[in-house]
Amino acid sequence: SERLMEQEGDNMDIAGDGILPQQHGPAGDGEETDPTQYYENRLKMLDSLRSAGVEPYPHKFDIAISIADYVAKYNSLGAGEHLLTVTESLAGRVMSKRVSSSKLFFYDLYGDGVKVQVMAGASYSEVAETEFYKCHSVVKRGDIVGIIGYPGRSSRGELSIFARNLILLSPCLHMLPNQRTGRCTAVAGKTTRAKADADCWVPGIGRNTEAYVLKDQETRYRQRYLDLMVNHQVRHIFRTRSRVISFIRRFLDERNFLEVETPMMNLIPGGASAKPFVTHHNELNMDLYMRIAPELHLKQLVVGGLDRVYEIGKQFRNEGFDLTHSPEFTGCEFYMAFMQTTMT
Known part of the structure; x- marks a missing residue:
């Protein structure tokens, strides 16, 4: 049976690469249904789990390793190699589910943008064979699950975790957009x-x-x-933005600039020629203006004796917006005494 599963695993690896169509059996995702009906079916599933004494949103799952670290740690395994004596536990979001039979399921599990394949077979699962199908039939694309199993590669070389146990951690109630392969x-x-x-x-x-x-x-x-x-891909854009801000902050810190925070709400909308957002302070019974720029407060700090100051923070301008202009944006302003812009 193990050899048969390896052969089936090879076929599913091919399917995972987009060479064969993804298989949907009675335990498939059922994403051919109407989104509203899908949502209602998921709610019924939650009720049935709770009726059976299973909490669909458990409070804790012990993660031994992240998916990224798992891939890095076991990337050197050879095709068909299994570490049966090693147990790892990881968690992630199911972005693809493939059904080979009622006793063999495959998942693509993502965590922080990194993917690992999960091979779940009844022959090596700790779940009773009579409950195995039921356990995996409730898992859909978008669900967050915890996996406890051993590392290995399929005979075609796909790095996987062979699940001895799968725990539903956070069911996704809505249908996700269809995935691309590649x-x-x-x-x-x-x-x-x-x-x-x-x-x-x-x-x-x-x-x-x-x-x-x-x-x-x-x-x-x-x-x-x-x-x-x-x-x-969007995840990398978020990371790039964070690195840019970190670089700017590090650049100024290394030149003895002091990072400060100045008020977001002001009595006068100074600092730049733009229309401000107006808010109301109930306790003081007065209108305040969301800052257009931190310029005035930063200059006051320089007057007070802080020769090098900067601030990275939100600014608000009540004007038109498009893909390159937002009424709420992050800006960086810095001021340095006894210097000219032409000096280095």
């Missing part, structure tokens, strides 16, 4: 795309928004959590 490889500053996938965007490479799973711009910006969930 891989992306970045080599020497150039990106080659296989099947138009956009997962490995890096600064300096144009974004291929046509490869996004979720394309509607308004939906993406209004539901950033969904955008991050299905468009993995």
Whole structure:
């Protein structure tokens, strides 16, 4: 039976690479249903779990290793190699579910943008065979699950965790947009795309928004959590932004600038020529203005004797906006006494 599962695993690896269509059996995701009906079915599933004494949203799951660390740690395993004496536990979101039979399931599990395959077979599961199908039939795309199992690779070389136990941690009640298949490889500053996938965007490479799973711009910006969930490229944009801000902060800190925080609400809308947002302070019974810029307060600190100051924070301007202009944006202003802009 183990050999049969390995052969089935090879076929499912092919399916996972988009060479064969994803299989949907009676335990499949059922995503051919109407989204409203899908949501109602998921609510009924929660009720049935609770009626059976199972908490669908458990408070704790002990994670021994992240998916990224798991991939790095066991990446050297050879094809068909299994570490049966090693037990690992990890958690992530199910982004693909493939059904080989009632006794064999495959999942693509994502955590922090990194994927690992989960192979769940009845022959090595700690779940009773009579309960195995029921346990996995409730798992759908988008669910967050915890996996306890041993590391290994399929005979085709797909790094996997062979699940001895699967625990539903947070069911996703809504249907996710359909996933694309494909891989992306970045080599020497150039990106080659296989099947138009956009997962490995890096600064300096144009974004291929046509490869996004979720394309509607308004939906993406209004539901950033969904955008991050299905468009993995977006995660790298968030990280790049964080690194840019960290670099600016480090650059100024190394030159003895002092980071400060100045008031967001002011009595006068000074600092720049832009229309302000107005709010009302109930206790003081007065109107206040959301800051247009931190300039005036920063200059007051320089007058007070802080020769080098800077602030990275939100600014608000009640004006028109588009994809490059937001009424609420992050800015950086810094001031240095006894210097001219032409000096180095």
